Amino acid sequence: MDTTDAVTGMMVSGYGRDAELEADRIGGELIAKAGYNPYAVIEMVQVLKDQELFEKSISGGRQTYHGLFATHPKNDKRLHEAVQVSYQYVPNETVEPIEDMWEMLDGLVYGDEAAEGIVKEQTFYNSSVRIVVTFPAAWSVTNTRTQVVGQAPGGGSKGEITIAQQTQVKGQDPAEYVKKTLKRDDVVSGESLKVNEFDAYIADLDVADGKLAVSMLAVVFKDGAVYFFKGSADPGADADAFRADFKATVATFRAMAKEDVAVANRQRIKVIEATPKDSYASLAKQSSIKRYPVETLRLLNADFPNGEPRPGDRIKTVQ
Template sequence: MSVSKTILLIVSTVSLFALSLTAGTGAELYNEFMDSDEFYDDPEWQDYVDELGQKLLSYSDDAGEEYYFFVLDNPGLNAFATPDGYIYVNRGLIMYMNSEAQLAAVIGHEIGHVVARHGAKRRRASLLGSGLAIAAQALTGRYEAGQATHAAFQTYLSGYGRDQELEADRIGAEIIAAAGYNPLSVIDAVHVLKDQEMFARQVKGQPPSYHGLFDTHPQNDKRLHEAVRVALPKYSDTIVEPVRDFWEMIDGLKYGVEQNIGTRDGHIIYDKSLRLVIEFPVDWKVRLKQTRVVGQAPGGPSEAEITIDRLVIDQEISPEKLVTDVLQRPDIKEVTSLEIDDSKSVYLAELEITDEDTTGALLAVHRHGYDYYVIRGDSGTKGSQKELRDAIRTVIKGIRNLSKDDLEHEQLVRIRVIVAQPGDTYAEFAKESPIRQHAEEMLRLINGHHPNAEPRAGDFVKIVK
């Protein structure tokens, strides 16, 4: 193919893409998100973000224009706007916000990009990238070449420049100030998101996710402070009625990605990766502590507590050898058996008691499939060893394969809002949390208390349950 024909092909291709975008990038994305079920399935949150967005829009230079605001069911820390006024906010970003003003700051920033027409440059470059991608495919006959060219342009287009981000911050700050929110909330929101980004980069090696963040921390970012300071004269400290009760809204927000491990009805725990369910007595409470399952009687540990550890052993072994050779327990007092039903019994050992608050200590071993489950039970002063034996029997009967019915009753991990009490710490909250890695740090991050602040008595605090 000649050079002149190649140039003609590129120009023609770009023209075709220009025609295809007349419907609007945001509208196209909306249809794609609808088809792939990517919107957060909570009408209250969709309405809240739209109401807040429309309120802010009315104080912008685009007041009266058509804008659309949506929440995506995405755990990533991001929000973005398209040139045709579609603004999408991930629920993963929302969980880091600690006031309606901070959420307004994020939405105001995205409105700022549209008002300033920052998307025009992005769209022109996208057209050129798409045209070159198709031209590369036509020239080489290889789809991968087209993908590579388009991917390179997508990487270039993934964020705005520093000046445009600051302009969006300034416009957003002016919008929220006029709407009655403190413009300093822009700095607060960026501060929280920057802390999360730095933590993710340090611990997980993740690249920056939200386009509004730069290398300078907001505490020391003079240009950001100056951009926000411009909006202060528009702010009145008169109390403005919020769109909704932010803390009431965020209580129940879905946390993170879909979990393989979860609980339901308080006393049932499941693991989708193992296709396993463990049921405790109905009135018990069960939770996951690191890799250990912990169940407590209604009266807490002073009544009874049962812990379960799963062992994977590459050869068949008797319960006796597992306890003596693998676990090497020195506290076995007497070995008996526990009848589960008429045709089955399991290894049961009575353990020596060294704690005066413990009235009974038992160790059972149960094999399910190729796995061994070591079940430790302790009864306290409010319980008895007989009741403990019955509870262990119920638990062993409740170890079974995951069913379709279990999945239909799945309960997701969610943000819960509590009022901090004197002496509460994130370390204590982390012990009860289903977050499996860096739980204490994550709880501090979502509450804006990174790296080492603690909850103050009387404050609302987000935990994960």
Template sequence: MIFRPLLVFVLAGLVLGGCAANPVTGKQNFVMMSEAQEMALGQQASEQIAQQMSMLKDPKLQAYVQRIGTQLANKSHRSGIPYQFNVVDSPDINAFALPGGHIYINRGLLIYLNSEAQMAAVLGHEIGHVTARHGVRQQSIAMGTGLIGQLITIGTGMPAAGDLSNMLGTAMVRGYGRDMELEADGLGAEYLARTGYRPEAVLDVIGALKNQDTYSSQKAAAQGKQVESYHGLFSTHPTHDQRLQQVVAQAQGLTTGDAQRVGRDDYLQMLDGMIYGDSPEQGIVRGQRFLHTELNMVLDYPKGWVILNRPDVLLAHTPDEQGFIALTMENLSNTNVSAEELLRARVGKQRLTQDLAFSGTGYKGFTATIPGDNARRVAAIVRGKQAFLFIGAFRGRGPLELYDEQFVQTIRSFRPLTAADKKNAQPMRIRLVRARQGDTYAKLAKGSPLGDEAEARLRLLNAQWPEGQPKAGQWLKVVR
């Protein structure tokens, strides 16, 4: 007990010593790093992002996004830091910001926007996270509560106290999320107004993304799946939210002149030809088949299995999400290693049973099972300097035989692409067309590669979901 006054004194010093003025509000916020440290943290994180994510190879579009983002950043509360805007080659509908001004927007989000003003609203929102130092503040809270937990544990001799403080710290971080997102929306609207855009573009974006989220959620629910959506208030708050309406209204008072930038046609022209969905660099999913032109490989998955193509792993699971098979790839320095030698090296001292060597055009493979309560199917395929490593597993405890035959079928389906495969592996692309008199989305959907989803997806792409129809002369996004 005699240590508690000292503990309180130390905690007070920690909190007071970690305060700094918010660049936006001027109020004192709890932070534990300088601006120089923030820049270093953002640079380090951006280098990791570069290793994990591919940037879109479209210099014209990248320059366009950088130009609009820079214009907004120049009107922000932290115009002196170097902002870098990047388009990520991902079909996911998302955007995010790192400390220090590194901002990313996925092409999957860009194609669902319909004007330069809407893109500016997303970029402005992410700039708001940087100017208000949201990433730094959350990092500081996490660091601070961890240190506080350690001090409480030392001062009281009660490990539970440290655990409790960590729980509270986690709650504080999560609790900040809602307010920070609203603050970023307000700042984004303010930067839009100062740059000559309609602040209401924030609401337009929220409405479009909310429609996309609703449609995807309905579709996922019908299939018994979960859906990932864009972070923040853009996905969780309705456009009629009172606080959101207030921050947008406040920004409207900052607009100058009658002419406000929209940039619909210019923006849509930038999207013409953009890949929709998977890209060849990441591999293409067509039904139950995965095709990768650069790796010259094809895999076939059992009917009903869900294929998830991620930058670091190709994952597939059974409809009930109980069985999983994952594929990773690596480059070999020793081209003389056999598939069996490689697999045994990767599993270490674990025992292998039911081993089987197999081969195909240009490659050799080896597969086996790791027995036990959590038995797994593993395999390696070696082709020149390329190695493809598989692991199949299931949730909980149970016989591997429930899924093993399907695991083996998937692994043994590995083969190089045929001429027909290469044609099928061509990506879908956004194309612009002028709506003609009498056009409907049902007509435009006929023959679309989007299949049964075509009519709904075309409405979503053109901000006319769920029942809108095109107007004659209007530029429309279609998928071909």
């Protein structure tokens, strides 16, 4: 069985290798026809290889990619042959780039903040879906890829509100979505309303069992998505105060404005000219990268795993 698995793995790996080389050849053709050096394909593949080696080093040696190159891509003969064919497509005259690459890179948004969103004080910003929500003053607010959580002073027992994104169902308004899709049969009272320009529904839920002092939900429709607000406070909390806080939080939901973008995308590429004193270790101390900053800066600058900036080099940092 082990032998069969090994042979199968070799066959699949070989097939994958041929397919990748074909893709690299086509990529080289396209780059050549655009007037650029086809050997940029090899440099691009080396970036992928460096990323693979980095991920493998932080995962305890576990293979994170199927490993196309047993050797350095720049020494891979078949890859060079595949790319060499592309040179016949390089035009006789090439057009100068409209803008300088380094100028275009400087200030470029970096990282996954756009996907996850960020929290500044009590306000949540997410530029990927272009929304802003503000929680009550003094609340603690955290976010993950899947939800935003706000807690009242004193903890979740005093009041907690979560926001999660769901998919809108065609033909349903917010009230119907709550009833038919969420299948909530515990709505005590609810109302349809507009939250800024967006259709919404907000409701009190049944708390007759005494496990909660108050429980509420709301849904807001925006751009084909549903933003589902769920809030509650434990017995002993001020139900009326929480109800007011919940409604106020929902009411802050709005589309992102131009001035919000700079706040929502704080991490940006900064291009600098290296000095004799610069090293990736020293630059990492000034960077906003939180995990593996030295290794990440090396990856960004094609110096992985052990390279260092040379005086006069233009170096990409993250601030």
